[in-house]
Amino acid sequence: MMAASLDTGTLLLILAAAVATYITRIGGYILITRMKSIPPRMEAALNAVPAAVLTTLVAPAFFNGAWDVKIAMLVALAVALRFPGLIMLAAGWAAVMICRHLLGL
Amino acid sequence: MNRSDFKQGLKGGAIIALSSAPFGVLFGAVxxxxxLSFLETLLMSATVYAGASQLVGIELFGQRVEPWLVVLSVFAVNFRHILYSAALAKFIRHYSPLQKFFAFFLLVDPQFAEGVRRGESGQGVSxxxxLGFGVIVYISWNIATVMGAWFGKMIGDPASIGIDVLLPVYFLGMVLAFRKRMGFAPIVAASAIGSIAAYHFVGSPWHVSLGAAVGILVAVLLPLQPKDEPDAVAVEAEPR
Structure with a gap:
């Protein structure tokens, strides 16, 4: 049976994590609106943010991944250049399943 | 409220809701x-609402790491959101304070990517x-968490059904959505090298913030664009 209890320490930990997360979500907006205008170099930096951050979630996963993960990500990369995201996701998933269950990688 | 915009948001968010559900289930189970108790698990998804950091937090919690270190790690994983809200600012300035309050609460990776894509394509981020986009992703995340908590033991090894590879592939797709932007290749290369190096020499979760810093530094140092070229819009940011 699942315990439906709340431990005070755990509760505080979760709420602290939630507050810390909310600060990261509102912080950038507060910083940027405090400034009157955005210098061009800063604009360039901000435009680079999404690709830069998302890359850090991808590159180590590829680099540290076993061969099955590497192959799946390469297949997904190739598929993504021509097809929409969901097909890419399916292709990556299919590739890793083939590697694991048929090729025994 | 604009109904057709809300519906469009729901539609776009539905795909994200579906593709993120496995991770919600995974979090619930883990x-x-x-x-964690059932209630605590749901509370974490409902209040923190940031998948990767929830998994990191729960991993450290399970290892009985000091609470302040758990919170700091969650903060580090989520640090990227500071950059998100800064980049999104120019598109949501017209929101009321209450709307902003909810908008920032719902600011997850796909919400950001899709919001910026929409803003840059001139459709406007109403x-x-x-809200339509954010609400459906939020609700599905919490339902998935509940399912994971209930049925977690039945899933067995996530790797055997290929769940573990979905997250990096999904993020890879998001990176590629920005490939038409100026400086894409050097920025991505720098972030990749930076994050892999940080992963090995500093350790997770700092590779996210450090790797991104390297890529952003490169973006700052690249020659500036001639005045106001309409920045190549992120193409097909997300499956629709």
Whole structure:
């Protein structure tokens, strides 16, 4: 049976994590609106943010991944250049399943 | 509220809701496994609402790491959101304070990517659209968490059904959506090298913030664009 209890320490930990997360979500907006205008170099930096951050979630996963993960990500990369995201996701998933269950990688 | 915008948001968010559900299930299962109660597991998804950091947090919680270190790690994983809200600012300035309050609460990776894509394509980031997109992803995340907490033990090894590879592939797709932007290749290369190096020499979760810093530094140092070229819009940011 699942315990439906709340431990005070755990509760505080979760709420602290939630507050810390909310600060990261509102912080950038507060910083940027405090400034009157955005210098061009800063604009360039901000435009680079999404690709830069998302890359850090991808590159180590590829680099540290076993061969099955590497192959799946390469297949997904190739598929993504021509097809929409969901097909890419399916292709990556299919590739890793083939590697694991048929090729025994 | 604009109904058609809200519906468009729901539609766009539905795909994200579906593709993120496996991770919600995974979190629910892992959280129970690491000693959280059912209620605590749901509370974490409902209040923190940041998948990767929840998994990191629960992992450290299970290892009985000092609470302040758990919170700091969650903060580090989520640090990227500071950059998100800064980049999104120019598109949501017209929101009321209350709308902003909810908008920032719902600011997850796909919400950001899709919001910026929409803003840059000139469609405008109306609150109706934003809320539709955010609400469906939020609700599905919490339902998935509950399912994971209930059925977690039955899933067995996530690797054997290929769940573990979905997250990096999904993020890879998001990176590629920005490939038409100026400086894409050097920025991505720098972030990749930076994050891999940080992963090995500093350790997770700092590779996210450090790797991104390297890529952003490169973006700052690249020659500036001639005045106001309409920045190549992120193409097909997300499956629609």
């Amino acid at each position: 959280a129970i496994d690491n000693g 609150f109706s659209w934003y």
